[in-house]
Amino acid sequence: VGQHHPPALRLERAAADLFGLAPQGLPDTRRWLDHGRWGVSHPLAARPGGPAAASSYRFLPAEGESLHQIPVGPVHAGIIEPGHFRFTASGETVVRLEE
Known part of the structure; x- marks a missing residue:
C-alpha cells in the first residue's frame, strides 16, 4: 500500500x-x-x-546540493515523552522530516 x-x-x-x-x-x-x-x-x-x-537507528542522509540536515532534540512537549527528529532543508524549504 x-x-x-x-x-x-x-x-x-x-x-x-x-x-x-x-x-x-x-x-x-x-x-x-x-x-x-x-x-x-x-x-x-x-x-x-x-x-x-x-x-543503531540509521537516519537517512541528506544528499544533494545545498541540502542541510538539522537534528532537533531531545525535546519534551509537556505530557509526551522526549523525542528526537531530523529534517532536511534547502534554504527555508523543508524537503524531508524524519521522526
Missing part, C-alpha cells in the same frame, strides 16, 4: 514491528516502534519471539 500511498509507510513499519508482518516492497525497513528494548519481538503476533537485538 505504501508504494502507492506514502502516508501508509509508517503504518506498514509499525505492523512489521508489532505483528512481524513483512510488507512487500517496503522502501524503508528500519524499525519504527521497536528499538530493541521490548522483552519480546512482535508482541502482537500469534507467537511472539524472543527479544530483538538492539541496533
Whole structure:
C-alpha cells in the first residue's frame, strides 16, 4: 500500500514491528516502534519471539546540493515523552522530516 500511498509507510513499519508482518516492497525497513528494548519481538503476533537485538537507528542522509540536515532534540512537549527528529532543508524549504 505504501508504494502507492506514502502516508501508509509508517503504518506498514509499525505492523512489521508489532505483528512481524513483512510488507512487500517496503522502501524503508528500519524499525519504527521497536528499538530493541521490548522483552519480546512482535508482541502482537500469534507467537511472539524472543527479544530483538538492539541496533543503531540509521537516519537517512541528506544528499544533494545545498541540502542541510538539522537534528532537533531531545525535546519534551509537556505530557509526551522526549523525542528526537531530523529534517532536511534547502534554504527555508523543508524537503524531508524524519521522526
